[in-house]
Amino acid sequence: MAHVILGLLLLAPQSLYGLIKNFEAGVALVYSASSGSIKRALDTLLDRGLIEVASVEPGGRGKKVYRTTEAGRQEFHDWMTGELSGTNLEVAALPRLFFLGLLDPEDRTPVLRRMQQRAAADLVDLTALEQHLDAMTVPAEHREIVAYQRATLAYGLASGRHAVTWFGDLADRGGPEHL
């Protein structure tokens, strides 16, 4: 989540409240967070020097605008171009895709390729699981239970195949066409 905040502040320096609204609106697609956790993350980022306070309006509860520092920009860049960590493809890839326009154009395609590869790797795991399920004989009283487990797996396989071709196509095209 820290990286999502860094990205949002790179898009536009803004206040805690602005970030909260941003998360409620569009960013929820990619990551959801409560106001409390955004505040916490903001404090941590400040402590680590990855963001700084750009301005404070005078008065008791004046608006405080935060801005990503150079160190923060570097951290964000490392995250964008680094390992696609996260147990789940959507968690690993979508936040980065959302901010991909912040990278230099030449850095984008490799990231898309790694998303495709990650999707493909996930698919391989699921296929292995499927073969494992196919290999074992199911006692009659578990027929139904296993049928739903297979259905769950089938959903995963379908999503995985979709993800591989989707990220593959995007990488082939070198990004979204309508620039």
Add this chain to the structure above:
Amino acid sequence: MAHVILGLLLLAPQSLYGLIKNFEAGVALVYSASSGSIKRALDTLLDRGLIEVASVEPGGRGKKVYRTTEAGRQEFHDWMTGELSGTNLEVAALPRLFFLGLLDPEDRTPVLRRMQQRAAADLVDLTALEQHLDAMTVPAEHREIVAYQRATLAYGLASGRHAVTWFGDLADRGGPEHL
């Protein structure tokens, strides 16, 4: 995660180690957890009386087999048939789908219908977001950045449409065909 453990113990009473292996293997599709968190969840479930120790092998570190209690079965049933909580469709629906065979056959289709409805509701939110994005004029210097945000949204829309039809089809068929 507590509910996933309850479900696994309903499928087969087993030890902490067995659960860890289960999570590493098949269940990862649906939920992932570290060994430490499984232990923690197990202790909590014991405290709440939702599971109990079925047997302990003698000796220093003898195998301890856990079993879901009647209260645990009730809790699990409420979870399966209750609100599809969870920010994300996959998190809300897939674990329940995985265990759907544990419900009485007449209870299954309504659950599948609610998964479809949830998917449809998520899709409506994304469509609203899309219209919001379409409505606003984008300054030239943000063209690229917004293009990637649109691409992210497009991915979400495609997954959402897929989910709606997939859960819809499954509910129409009344469950997986190959029982």
Add this chain to the structure above:
DNA sequence: TGAGTCATGTAACCTGTTACATGATTTG
């Protein structure tokens, strides 16, 4: 006998949530 795996357990830590408190500004 030494490596690997079966098997449980502990504790510090991190991240995020909940639920609330506080006050300023806008607008019907």
Add this chain to the structure above:
DNA sequence: CAAATCATGTAACAGGTTACATGACTCA
């Protein structure tokens, strides 16, 4: 002027992760 919204802040808590400790069994 009252209500809504803008705006920040806090503290307790919950859930999960990390990293390690411990010990038994198996088998090359």
